[in-house]
Structures are given as structure tokens and as C-alpha cells.
Amino acid sequence: MRNPDHNANNSNKKKLRKGLWSPEEDEKLMNYMLMNGQGCWSDVARNAGLQRCGKSCRLRWINYLRPDLKRGAFSSQEEDLIIQLHSILGNRWSQIAARLPGRTDNEIKNFWNSTIKKRLRNSSPSSASSFSPNNSDSSEPREAMGGFTSISDHDIMTMCMDSSSSSTPVQAVSSLCNRFDQQFDPLPRLENVYDMTDFATGYNHMPPYLTQVGFDVGFNGNHGIYGTVQMGEEDEIYVPPLLESGSLEEHTVTNNISGTHTNDNNKHKNNNNTNTTNTTNNNNIEEDNIFGNENYWDTENLRMVEWHLEDLMGNISSSFS
DNA sequence: AATGCATACAACCGCACGATC
DNA sequence: TGATCGTGCGGTTGTATGCAT
Structure with a gap:
């Protein structure tokens, strides 16, 4: 992983940090969010005393710190649902994530790219295509590619x-x-x-x-x-x-x-x-x-x-x- | 033990869009 | 009407980790 300090700010410059979040930063953001709730992310970054851009804070909160995140391995049921939803929605990870409580789009995207896609590729062509008709890398759902996909x-x-x-x-x-x-x-x-x-x-x-x-x-x-x-x-x-x-x-x-x-x-x-x-x-x-x-x-x-x-x-x- | 490779995953980047000024 | 800002999304990158040799 990236060194959390590799982009650390110089003490004299107000340069924003990048890279991995340190436990201290996590704690600051977590405490701030629990106390104040979600607001303008630029304000969150500033008021929580973080040398991070609002965007980075948002990402960290949504993908890692949010209390309602499930984390852990995907169940076979979740996996099946991801495959089926992907066959319909394509790479619309946020929409897929919206149907899997406790999972983030980033998590599902990573899971897809690292595990499912490979599994589908390794399976026989016929079974792969029937399992996930949209297992190409295209970001378009099938109806957008001219195929017959969703119920209209x-x-x-x-x-x-x-x-x-x-x-x-x-x-x-x-x-x-x-x-x-x-x-x-x-x-x-x-x-x-x-x-x-x-x-x-x-x-x-x-x-x-x-x-x-x-x-x-x-x-x-x-x-x-x-x-x-x-x-x-x-x-x-x-x-x-x-x-x-x-x-x-x-x-x-x-x-x-x-x-x-x-x-x-x-x-x-x-x-x-x-x-x-x-x-x-x-x-x-x-x-x-x-x-x-x-x-x-x-x-x-x-x-x-x-x-x-x-x-x-x-x-x-x-x-x- | 050292090395190389594959994998998982956190995080960044660029873009798009809507709201506001 | 255009500029700016905040936010969200999908693609991509970089690195820790595990495993095989």
C-alpha cells in the first residue's frame, strides 16, 4: 500500500494530503461525522482538522468508515445477485450497490473486476454467456448495445x-x-x-x-x-x-x-x-x-x-x- | 530465504451534472 | 449566460499480501 506520509504536506504549505489514511485521520473524520452528520464535504475536511480535500473525505467515509457497511466476504447470494444485476445494468456500480445493503460501489466494482470477471472468463464460453450475458468489459447495459435486455x-x-x-x-x-x-x-x-x-x-x-x-x-x-x-x-x-x-x-x-x-x-x-x-x-x-x-x-x-x-x-x- | 507473480483492495483521477452566483 | 463549486460516478492505478518456485 501507499505510504500514508508519502504525500504528506510540508509544514509551511497548505498542501492537501493524499494516499492512505492514517488511523488518526480516520478517527478525526469518524468523530466529526458522528457528531455533525453529513454536510458540505469541504467544510467537513476543514472543520475536522484534516489536511484532505472534501472529495477524499467523502470517499473515505462512504467506502470505509460508514457505520452501516457490512464488509467481509461476499456471500454466494450476494454474488449471484451482483452477476444478475450486472447482466442488466452493466457497469453501473452505484445502482448495483444500491440494491446490496451495506456494500459500496467501489467494493462491488473491485469484487467484480478481481473475482467474478475472472471466474466467468475461466468458465466455458457457453455457461459464461448464459450466466452473465453482459460479461464483456462494456460499461453499457445490453439494451444500450442494441441487444434485448430489460423489460420495456x-x-x-x-x-x-x-x-x-x-x-x-x-x-x-x-x-x-x-x-x-x-x-x-x-x-x-x-x-x-x-x-x-x-x-x-x-x-x-x-x-x-x-x-x-x-x-x-x-x-x-x-x-x-x-x-x-x-x-x-x-x-x-x-x-x-x-x-x-x-x-x-x-x-x-x-x-x-x-x-x-x-x-x-x-x-x-x-x-x-x-x-x-x-x-x-x-x-x-x-x-x-x-x-x-x-x-x-x-x-x-x-x-x-x-x-x-x-x-x-x-x-x-x-x-x- | 529470496524472488517473482497474481490478487485484493484502497484511493486517486477525470468527467459529468446540477445548483448557485 | 457563463463561471464556479459540490457531489457522484466509473475507470484506473498503486501497493500490501499471499503463494509458488
Whole structure:
């Protein structure tokens, strides 16, 4: 390790120290933080009598001195969760750390770079890729690299409409869950069994992790199976089904994201402060024509995906024991 | 015992972003 | 509107430590 004094300040100069923290510095910072709490870090450094920049104090506190840090080796459960979260979030260490209580982004980053990455590299290519699809060094999550990563309303609508074309409600629900499950593959799950004898019992046997992330299905006598995804208390994606004839009802997204999402063939109507849904027939539209357009996701939509991902991940991490 | 290498991890650096002036 | 400051994030570096030879 670095010599704690190797950048020590000259007595005449107000040069800030760098390098390792000495136990005395730790004690000063710890005492100050416990007495005064977090404030302006420049003030912390000055008032605690430390010859350190505020940035250094912040880092030391967050990564080492904070009382709620867990420290110690990562459990296998934490390790699994890190791998799965990384497959979705990429190198967004702070977001991963936010879902692992007592762990810091720096700690997770180091753990990833020193242990997990190597382990994945040493494992067979096939298993490595299935274990962590994003085990490249890229800092981009998969959806940003053009791959199919997170659950977006686009994904949900697609799978809902696919499933709604099934011949029976049971199959429709089963298909809906399976499609959702496929997209959710990298995420923590509790079970993966769909034993549905009819819609009612099928509903009761929906995989818990689906309901935990706010995914739900409904049955409407007139319109068949549809899907919804709850996003917070007021926001919901509602996906009317594909009609029996193969035509498509216009689907409506109700949430609090500003902006309107449209393309030539498809309209997402954004109704702020309402939960109403508009359903108008829009016949002769093939699904591929609707979602096959790679330019479908404009900038606004990408922000939307990001926002949904945050909500989903929040739900997942809170349910992951 | 000495040396070299690999690993783990603390800490720095540069950049981005928002708030304030 | 631009400058400055504070903060947060991800990438990278440097060094202590453990292990093999």
C-alpha cells in the first residue's frame, strides 16, 4: 500500500494530503461525522482538522468508515445477485450497490473486476454467456448495445399481444407468463412452474416474481387476455389484446412520463393524471410492422425504458431476500 | 530465504451534472 | 449566460499480501 506520509504536506504549505489514511485521520473524520452528520464535504475536511480535500473525505467515509457497511466476504447470494444485476445494468456500480445493503460501489466494482470477471472468463464460453450475458468489459447495459435486455413496455406489449392470440385463456396466460419469463431470464426468480388449468387457477398460480415486479394479467370477456404492469402507485401500462381476427386494438400507455410516443403505425397516448384507456380498432396492422421498425424507440422511449427498468429493479431487489 | 507473480483492495483521477452566483 | 463549486460516478492505478518456485 501507499505510504500514508508519502504525500504528506510540508509544514509551511497548505498542501492537501493524499494516499492512505492514517488511523488518526480516520478517527478525526469518524468523530466529526458522528457528531455533525453529513454536510458540505469541504467544510467537513476543514472543520475536522484534516489536511484532505472534501472529495477524499467523502470517499473515505462512504467506502470505509460508514457505520452501516457490512464488509467481509461476499456471500454466494450476494454474488449471484451482483452477476444478475450486472447482466442488466452493466457497469453501473452505484445502482448495483444500491440494491446490496451495506456494500459500496467501489467494493462491488473491485469484487467484480478481481473475482467474478475472472471466474466467468475461466468458465466455458457457453455457461459464461448464459450466466452473465453482459460479461464483456462494456460499461453499457445490453439494451444500450442494441441487444434485448430489460423489460420495456415494448417487450411487454409484444408478449401480451402474442399471448392473446393463443386459442384459450389458459394458453394465453401461460404464454404471457412464459414470454415474460423469457425476458426476465437473468433476474432473480422464485419458481418457474406454470400449472394452469383455467384462467382463474392459472392466475392464482402465476409465478410470484411476476407479481412482485408488478406484472399482472387480466381477462376481459370481450377482449380476451390482456397484460398490465404496475409502475408505482399511479402508473400502469395497459395492453389490450390482439383481437381474434388478428387485428390490433390500439394500446395505451398510461404513466407520468412526459412526451408522446408515436410512429407511423402505432400510438402510445400519454394521459397524465388519468388512468383511462382508449381502445380503437386499428385493423390490418401486422405486429411485425408495428414493432419491427428498429427506429421505433426514439430518445423519449429510451428514457422511458430506463425509467421502467428502475422501477422494476426496485421491486425485484426489495423482494429478493 | 529470496524472488517473482497474481490478487485484493484502497484511493486517486477525470468527467459529468446540477445548483448557485 | 457563463463561471464556479459540490457531489457522484466509473475507470484506473498503486501497493500490501499471499503463494509458488
